[in-house]
Amino acid sequence: MSASITAPAGLPLLAEDERAALWRSLGATEEETRELLEYARSEFDLSRAPASFPLPDEPFVAAWTGYVEEAERVGVWACLRDRLVQLRFPIEPGISESPAYLAATRRGVWPALESRGLELTRPEELRLFLAETPVGQVPVILATTREDFVALVRALAHRNEPRPIPDAVGATIIGGFNNWDRVASLRRAWEASDSSVGSPLEWAARWREIVRDPDLYQDRFIVLGSGPYSGEAAADVGLGEAEWTRSSIAIRLEHECTHYFTRRVLGSMRNRLADELIADYMGIVAATGSFRADWLVRFLGLERHPVYRSGGRLEAYRGDLAQGGGSFRVLCAAARCCARNLEAIDRLRPPWTRSPGSAADKAEMILALAAIGLEGLAGEAAVDMYRTARQRRLGAA
Numbered sequence: 014m015s016a017s018i019t020a021p022a023g024l025p026l027l028a029e030d031e032r033a034a035l036w037r038s039l040g041a042t043e044e045e046t047r048e049l050l051e052y053a054r055s056e057f058d059l060s061r062a063p064a065s066f067p068l069p070d071e072p073f074v075a076a077w078t079g080y081v082e083e084a085e086r087v088g089v090w091a092c093l094r095d096r097l098v099q100l101r102f103p104i105e106p107g108i109s110e111s112p113a114y115l116a117a118t119r120r121g122v123w124p125a126l127e128s129r130g131l132e133l134t135r136p137e138e139l140r141l142f143l144a145e146t147p148v149g150q151v152p153v154i155l156a157t158t159r160e161d162f163v164a165l166v167r168a169l170a171h172r173n174e175p176r177p178i179p180d181a182v183g184a185t186i187i188g189g190f191n192n193w194d195r196v197a198s199l200r201r202a203w204e205a206s207d208s209s210v211g212s213p214l215e216w217a218a219r220w221r222e223i224v225r226d227p228d229l230y231q232d233r234f235i236v237l238g239s240g241p242y243s244g245e246a247a248a249d250v251g252l253g254e255a256e257w258t259r260s261s262i263a264i265r266l267e268h269e270c271t272h273y274f275t276r277r278v279l280g281s282m283r284n285r286l287a288d289e290l291i292a293d294y295m296g297i298v299a300a301t302g303s304f305r306a307d308w309l310v311r312f313l314g315l316e317r318h319p320v321y322r323s324g325g326r327l328e329a330y331r332g333d334l335a336q337g338g339g340s341f342r343v344l345c346a347a348a349r350c351c352a353r354n355l356e357a358i359d360r361l362r363p364p365w366t367r368s369p370g371s372a373a374d375k376a377e378m379i380l381a382l383a384a385i386g387l388e389g390l391a392g393e394a395a396v397d398m399y400r401t402a403r404q405r406r407l408g409a410a
Contacts, residue, residue, distance in 0.1 A: 026384055026385055026386065026389055026398050026401065026402060027385075027386055027388055027389050027392075027398075029050070031388070032050055032053070032386070032388040033046050033050060035347075035388040035391055035392050036049045036050065036343060036347075036388070038392075039343050039346045039347055039350075039391070040343055040346070041339070041340065041343045042339065045339050045340045045343060048334065048340045049334075049340055049343060049344065052285070052331075052332050052333070052334055052340070052344070053285070053286070053287060053386070053387040053388060055281075055287065055383070055386050055387075056280070056281040056283060057275060057279040057280070057281055057383045058279055058280045058281070059279065059380070059383060059384055061278060061279060061280055062278055062279065062380055062406075063278070065373065066147040066148070066372050066373045066375075066376040066377075067146075067147050067148065067149065067372040067373070067376070068147070068148040068149050068277070068278075069149055070149035070150050071149055071228070071233070071277070072228045072229070073152075073192065073195070073228075073231070073232040073233065073234075074143065074149060074150050074151075074152070076192065076194070076195050076198070076232070077143065077152040077232070077234065078143065078150075080092055080093070080096055080141060080152070081141055081142060081143060081152075084141045088137065089136075089139040089140060089141045089154075090133065090136035090137065090139055092141070093139070093141070093154070094126075094130065094131075095194075096192075096194040097169065097192070097194070098117045098118065098121070098123055098124075098193050098194075099117075099118065099131075099168045099169055099172075099173055100130055100131045100168060100169075101117065101123065101124045101126075101128060101130045101131075102114055102117070102124070102128075102129075102130060102131065102168070102173045103129055103130060103131060103132065103173065104131065104164060104167050104168065104173055104174070104175050105173065105174075105175070106174065106175055107174075108172075108173045108174065109172035109173060109174050114172075114173065117193070118172070118191070118193070121193035121196050121197060123193070131164055131165075131168050131173075132164070133156075133160075133161045133164055133165075134158050134160045134161055135156075135157055135158050135161060136161070138156075138157040138158075138161075139154065139155065139156060139157070139161070140153075140154070140155040140157075141153070141154055141155075142155075144235070144266060144270055145372070146270045146273060146274055146372075146375075147274060147372040147373065147375050147376035147379075148273065148274050148277045148278055148376070149277075151233065151234065151235060151270060151273050152232070152234035152235065153234065153235045153236075153237055153266065154234065154235070154236050154237065155237045155238075155239060155262070156236070156237070156238055156239065157239050158239075159238060159240055162178075162183070162236065162237070162238035162239075162240075163178045165236050166178055166182075166185055166236055169187050169190070169236060170185055170187050170236075179329070180244060181243065181244060181324070181326050181329060183237070183238040183240055183242065183243075183261075183265055184235060184236065184237045184238060184265045184266075184268065184269045185235070185236050185269075186233065186234070186235050186269055186272055186273060186276075186282070187232075187233065187234055187235075187236060188231075188232075188233040188276070189227070189231055189233075190231060190232040190233065190234070191230060191231060192230055192231065192232045193230075195229070195230050195232070196223070196230050199223060199229060199230070200216060200219075203216070203219055233273065233276075235266070235269045235270075235273070237262065237265055237266060237269070238265070239258065239261070239262055240261065241257060241258070241261050242257075242260070242261035242264045242265055242296075242312070243311070243312040243326055244324075245311060245312065249311065250308060250311070259300075260300040260301065261300075263296070263299050263300035264293070264296035264297055264299065264300045265296065266296075266299070267292075267295050267296040267298075267299035267300070268292040268293060268295065268296035269292075270295075271291060271292040271295040271296070271379060272288070272292055274376070274379055275288065275291070275379065275383065278376075278380075279380075279383060284329060284330050284332075285330055285332060285387075286327070286330045286331075286344065286347075286348060286351075286387055287383075287386060287387040287390070288330075289326070289330050290309075290348070290351055290355070290382075290387070290390065291379060291382045291383065293309055293312060294309070294355050294359075294382065295375065295378070295379065297309065298359065303359060304355055304356050304358075304359035305356075306352040306353055306355065306356040309352045309355070310348070310349060310352050312325070312326055313325050313326050313327040313348055313352075314326060314327050314328070315327065315345055315348055315349055315352075318349065319345075319346075321337075321341075321342075321345050327344070327345065327348060331344065347387065347388075347391040348391075350390075350391040350392070351387070351390040351391050351395075354390055354391070354392075354395035354396065355390065355395075357395070357396050358382075358395065358396055358399045361396070361399065361400070362374070362378055377403060377406055380402070380406060381399055381402035381403050381406070382399075382402075384398075384402040384405075385398045385399060385402055
């Protein structure tokens, strides 16, 4: 497939007819081509990308910096139970509709400390830290057991309901999180600023002003598990157990940080193959120093070419495509092409793992891959498109 790679800054590199040609070249029928074009349509807004990186921290990072410092003194679990009200409740069916839970999560009425809260198997092993990204720091809670990871995700992302968490899920970004500890801090600062205020009615009026600015009280953070990435055994990726554990955490962390980047800079993060290819690419490079196409195809469930292995992660990213259908089979073929092309692209990138300018280099790599798009990454011109995307950013700077 030849590619028109002269699009102006802020636009994808491939036109619609070129995207369609890629799917047809992989064997898609006209109906499947239409379905795949809709599936692969990018929601990244490349025109939003700033001229330079890194970006400053988002407002919530200041509160979490305090949490990290407090956790060093009192322990992570003790700190978080005092700051995140959801951790004061157990995981139980229907708890999210209970009066006490609604009062806590809608009005910031905290239950008593001695009330039955979330139970973890190894709370003393929790880690809390701030991860550096090209778009500022992001808070990370790391659990060392699968049980604790699942409990935290249910509490913080699913309103303490016992929602099933698929085995393939080992990390999640929690966004739009109403942090009632930050709200309490705002109220204390408001009351301290003027001794004549402080009645419930006056605070209600002030609260109506606060809710108009979610930056004042909403957070975004990552919850990580420490299990093997994508459920793969250490022997299957050619590493020892300890090294694979370290690598799995590194891949998972960089993967989620990449989603954080695209959400903040490009306005989107989705469970679609293009998003996940970029995130897995960044994660593998962070863990090993270079990209491993064989790891990516294994993570996706594509190592038994041309057969897809049920349970691979690609099925979680298929959107509305029927697993086992013609469009899904073509998507599998495209993913294999992408893995091969990403390995070729990786040989051209700056060595950011050893570079003082790593934040900027990482950002530009993510932006280039986002501009290429899924069809571009799968096509024969992927490497040339990468060069053009990088040059286009340099020309626009």
